[in-house]
Amino acid sequence: MSSDSHNAARGRAWAIFATCLLGFNLSMFFRVSIPVISPELSRDLDLSASQLGDLSAAFFYGFAFCQIPLGMALDRLGVRRVMPIVSLVGVIGAALFAMATSAGMAVAARTMIGVGMSCNLMGPLYLFALWFPPARFATISGIYMSMGAVGQLCATTPLVFMSQALGWRGSFWVVAAVALLQVIAQIVIIRDRPPGLELPPVVPENPLKGMGRLVKMPTFWVVCLGQFFRYGCMMALLGLWGGPYLIYGLGLNQVQTGNALLCSALGFIVGMPLFGRLSDSFLHTRKWMVIPALFFMMLLFLLLGFLPHGLSYWAVFGLMFIMGVASSPGQLMYAHIRELVPHHLSARAMTGTNLFVMVGPAMVMQISGMLVFTEPDAITSAGDLWGVWLFMAAGLFLAGVAYLFVPDSQVVKKFRNNPTH
Numbered sequence: 001m002s003s004d005s006h007n008a009a010r011g012r013a014w015a016i017f018a019t020c021l022l023g024f025n026l027s028m029f030f031r032v033s034i035p036v037i038s039p040e041l042s043r044d045l046d047l048s049a050s051q052l053g054d055l056s057a058a059f060f061y062g063f064a065f066c067q068i069p070l071g072m073a074l075d076r077l078g079v080r081r082v083m084p085i086v087s088l089v090g091v092i093g094a095a096l097f098a099m100a101t102s103a104g105m106a107v108a109a110r111t112m113i114g115v116g117m118s119c120n121l122m123g124p125l126y127l128f129a130l131w132f133p134p135a136r137f138a139t140i141s142g143i144y145m146s147m148g149a150v151g152q153l154c155a156t157t158p159l160v161f162m163s164q165a166l167g168w169r170g171s172f173w174v175v176a177a178v179a180l181l182q183v184i185a186q187i188v189i190i191r192d193r194p195p196g197l198e199l200p201p202v203v204p205e206n207p208l209k210g211m212g213r214l215v216k217m218p219t220f221w222v223v224c225l226g227q228f229f230r231y232g233c234m235m236a237l238l239g240l241w242g243g244p245y246l247i248y249g250l251g252l253n254q255v256q257t258g259n260a261l262l263c264s265a266l267g268f269i270v271g272m273p274l275f276g277r278l279s280d281s282f283l284h285t286r287k288w289m290v291i292p293a294l295f296f297m298m299l300l301f302l303l304l305g306f307l308p309h310g311l312s313y314w315a316v317f318g319l320m321f322i323m324g325v326a327s328s329p330g331q332l333m334y335a336h337i338r339e340l341v342p343h344h345l346s347a348r349a350m351t352g353t354n355l356f357v358m359v360g361p362a363m364v365m366q367i368s369g370m371l372v373f374t375e376p377d378a379i380t381s382a383g384d385l386w387g388v389w390l391f392m393a394a395g396l397f398l399a400g401v402a403y404l405f406v407p408d409s410q411v412v413k414k415f416r417n418n419p420t421h
Contacts, residue, residue: 009194013131019185020124021144023087025151026179027117030094031059033155037168041106044168051103057362058107062114064358070118071351074126075344078192083123087183090116094176098169116179121145122351125334129346130193134411135280138335142276145331146269214345214352222402223337224356226294229395230330232360233301234323236368238264241388246316249309249382256313263317267324275329286336287408293329294400298393300326305389307382339409367391 034041034056041047047055066086073082093112100106128140162171214220237245238261246257279289300323307316334350341349371387 009131012189012191013194015189016127016131016191017124017140017144019182019189020120020127021147022178022182022185023083023117023120024124024144024148025154026090026175026182027120028148028151029155029159029175030090030113030117031063032152033159037159037163037171040163040168045100045103045106047103047106051107055103055107055110058110059114059117060358060362062111063118064114064355066115066118067122067351067355067358068348070122071348074119074123074347074351079119079123079127080186080190080192083119083190084183084186086119087116087179087186091176091179091183092116094172094179098172098176122347122354125338125350126347127190127192129338137338137411138276138279138286138332139273139281140276141334142272142274142328142331146272149265149269152265214341214348217341219340219406220337220349220352222399222406223333224353226290226399226403227330227333227353228356228360229364229392229399230294230297230327230333230360231357232364233297233392233396234264234268234327235361236364236388236392237301237323241368241385245304245382245385248380249384250307250316251310252313252316256316260313260316260320264320264324267321267326268328269324271325271328272331274325275332279329279332279335285408286332286339287403287406289329290332290336291400291403293326294396294403296326297323298396298400301389301392301396305382305386309381336406336409339411340407364392364395 041055070082070086090113093109093114093116096112097106097109100109124144125141128144129137132140159171162174166174242261242264243257246252246260252260275289275293279286283289300319303319307319333353337349337353338346368388368391371391372385
């Protein structure tokens with residue numbers, strides 16, 4: 001490839017990255033956009049607390065149950081054909097949500113948004129594997145997921161300000177317009193592979209047969225188990241038990257609790273590109289970064305049960321930051337499973353594991369809720385949540401032990417002596 005062609009391909013790769021990143025930020029925005037506008041939603045649509053919960057969950061169910069068919073479609077049809085069509089469903093869902101007049105219509109619209117956003121992680125990861133050097137895949141994907149946090153931040157104070165100026169309906173019309181522009185950008189910019197890159201021929205098999213091959217691989221299930229507990233435990237902490245634990249168990253006030261949870265999110269943001277870079281360029285391993293992280297998370301969750309009431313909030317901030325950092329090597333599991341399966345199953349493998357990433361938080365929250373035998377505001381010490389911490393620690397321990405039997409990826413080792421990668 002000539003120098004001009006190489007530069008053009010590199011420019012296209014980063015244009016694809018930027019286009020996909022906008023979609024991922026939209027996805028992160030939508031999944032956490034309900035809490036700050038919930039008073040207005042409840043009033044306008046006459047929603048109960050239970051219906052608000054259904055409204056929040058609808059996005060995740062729509063997202064999760066798309067993952068397996070989405071993987072089949074990506075493997076057989078390519079990202080350029082699939083991603084704009086799926087994303088357009090999200091645009092329609094956002095518009096319907098802005099027009100919602102009932103709880104049922106809002107839930108249906110949120111489900112459509114979840115479907116529409118379901119390709120904004122797996123599709124880009126599939127593209128990055130082809131448009132960027134293999135030994136930089138974890139670095140690029142780590143940066144991508146870390147920068148996606150901007151969308152989550154936009155769903156907090158910025159959404160409040162926009163809602164005050166335009167109303168929640170006007171705000172979602174604006175976001176729907178941005179999502180439509182992103183679909184147009186996908187059509188114009190995205191290409192399935194760089195010029196001159198020859199891919200292995202697609203195996204002419206029934207897509208369900210391909211899934212059958214995948215589910216017969218023990219490695220696939222071990223990676224899914226790791227994703228289930230790694231993400232599920234962290235989201236259960238950040239999205240459910242962190243508030244009652246920090247306020248009632250450790251004695252922090254509401255502002256300090258918010259700052260502590262923010263520290264955990266910042267640790268996650270910092271850790272993802274850091275561990276991606278370490279995996280790609282220095283340690284040349286996926287397995288031996290994931291396993292220590294799972295066991296370290298286990299120890300940290302056990303530590304939560306021993307912290308005394310009245311502990312310095314600076315110590316709590318530091319611990320929560322470390323927990324976020326410890327969970328971030330989990331994103332390497334995407335790279336790991338992609339590099340362990342045949343090329344024609346790679347998208348299905350990544351979307352299959354992503355299904356467990358989305359289902360994990362819901363199931364861990366539900367199960368852990370059965371292990372708390374008091375109301376949240378009746379918690380008086382960290383030990384009142386021992387059932388939760390032990391369940392999470394046991395799950396992480398099981399995942400870590402199982403991961404010991406997974407072979408390491410050979411891709412980064414292959415490229416470690418090539419300075420151009």
